[in-house]
Amino acid sequence: MKTLKRFAERLANWELWPFALIYAPLGPLWLWYAAKAKAFWWFSPANPTLTFAGFDGEGKKEMYDQLPSEFYPQTIYIQPSLTFEEVKKCVTEKGLTYPLCVKPEVGLKGLLFRKVDSEEKLKIYHERIGLEYLIQPLVEAPMEVSVFYYRYPNQPKGVISGFLQKEMMHVYGDGKQSLWELITQHPKAQYRLEEMRIKHETMLNVVLPAGEKYILTHAANLNRGARFTNLHKLIDEKLLSIFDPLSHRCQWYYGRYDLKCNSIEELKDGKFIVLEFNGAGAEPNHVYNSNFSWLGALKVFAHHWKVLYEIGRYNYRHNGVRYWGNREGRRWMKAASKHGELLERLDREILI
Structure with a gap:
C-alpha cells in the first residue's frame, strides 16, 4: 500500500517526475531553435569563456579562475594519482582545518559532495574516488541562495529572473x-x-x-532533497548591481549562481562566496517548491530558452563566437553522460 501511495503522490506532483518527462513538451522548441541557428547545439556561443557554454561536463576550475579570488572558497585541486601523504601535505600547506568539504572537479547534481570531518574520512574519499576532486573549507555561512542571471551582450545591465533560498534536507x-x-x-x-x-x-x-x-544531506540540491524558498520579492537594483560587474568581467551572459552568505543584506553589500556558477545548462530552479503548475513551469523554461537562444545568436553574429559542430557536441555530451553515470555509481559506494 505504501508503494502504491508513493506512486500516486509522484504522479500527482510534477516536480517528482523524471527530468525527461518534465521537459518532453519542449522538444519541438529545441528543434526549432536548432533549425534557426543551423546548429543543433544552438546555445553553445552563449557563454564564450566556458567550455560548451557551461551546458554540461565543464570543470569548476575553469569557472573559479575567472572570478575574483575573494568571491570563492580557497580551493585545492587533487589528482587521484597523489598519495594520501601528499594530499595531507597540501591541506597542511594551505592551512585548512576540519571540517572540510570535498567534491568532484567535474560534478553533477551534488553527487559525491561530502562534508569531511576527519583525516580518516578524507583518506577513504581520496582512495575510492579515482577522479580529480576539490578540497575546500566548509563554508559555514547560514544562508545558501541561488541567483539566476542573464544579460544580452549588447546591454550594460542584465536581469535577475530567479532568486531563492536553499535549505539542506x-x-x-x-x-x-x-x-x-x-x-x-x-x-x-x-x-x-x-x-x-x-x-x-x-x-x-x-x-x-x-x-x-x-x-x-549536506548538498543543497533539489535532487538531494533540499527545500527551496522563493525570494523573488527581494530582487532589486542593489542585488542586480552585484552581478552585472561579474557578467562583464567573466563574459557570463546566462546562468545561475549558487552562493553562501550571512544574510540577504550582506549579499546585497557584496559579501558572499560563490560555490558554483552553472551556465547554459542551468535550470531556472525558482519554479520548484513555489506552487508553479507544470504548465507554468514550462512557460518559464521556454522563456529562458528563448533568452539563451538570442544571446547565443548575438554572440555568433556580432562577437565571432562559433556554434559547436553536431558531432563535436555529441562527443562531448556522450563523455559527460558517461562521467555522470560514474558519479552516480561512486556516490552510492563512497558512504562517509
Whole structure:
C-alpha cells in the first residue's frame, strides 16, 4: 500500500517526475531553435569563456579562475594519482582545518559532495574516488541562495529572473521518535530510504532531543532533497548591481549562481562566496517548491530558452563566437553522460 501511495503522490506532483518527462513538451522548441541557428547545439556561443557554454561536463576550475579570488572558497585541486601523504601535505600547506568539504572537479547534481570531518574520512574519499576532486573549507555561512542571471551582450545591465533560498534536507528531533522514524515521515527523505539507511546507519536508532536539527544531506540540491524558498520579492537594483560587474568581467551572459552568505543584506553589500556558477545548462530552479503548475513551469523554461537562444545568436553574429559542430557536441555530451553515470555509481559506494 505504501508503494502504491508513493506512486500516486509522484504522479500527482510534477516536480517528482523524471527530468525527461518534465521537459518532453519542449522538444519541438529545441528543434526549432536548432533549425534557426543551423546548429543543433544552438546555445553553445552563449557563454564564450566556458567550455560548451557551461551546458554540461565543464570543470569548476575553469569557472573559479575567472572570478575574483575573494568571491570563492580557497580551493585545492587533487589528482587521484597523489598519495594520501601528499594530499595531507597540501591541506597542511594551505592551512585548512576540519571540517572540510570535498567534491568532484567535474560534478553533477551534488553527487559525491561530502562534508569531511576527519583525516580518516578524507583518506577513504581520496582512495575510492579515482577522479580529480576539490578540497575546500566548509563554508559555514547560514544562508545558501541561488541567483539566476542573464544579460544580452549588447546591454550594460542584465536581469535577475530567479532568486531563492536553499535549505539542506534535515529533520528536527522530538525527543520521542528515532531518526529512522523521522526519516520515514519526511516528505522527501521517504523517497530515498535506502540512501538514508546507508548514510546514517550508526544514527538510525538514536532519539534526537526535542528541537535538535539533524542534517540528512549536506548538498543543497533539489535532487538531494533540499527545500527551496522563493525570494523573488527581494530582487532589486542593489542585488542586480552585484552581478552585472561579474557578467562583464567573466563574459557570463546566462546562468545561475549558487552562493553562501550571512544574510540577504550582506549579499546585497557584496559579501558572499560563490560555490558554483552553472551556465547554459542551468535550470531556472525558482519554479520548484513555489506552487508553479507544470504548465507554468514550462512557460518559464521556454522563456529562458528563448533568452539563451538570442544571446547565443548575438554572440555568433556580432562577437565571432562559433556554434559547436553536431558531432563535436555529441562527443562531448556522450563523455559527460558517461562521467555522470560514474558519479552516480561512486556516490552510492563512497558512504562517509
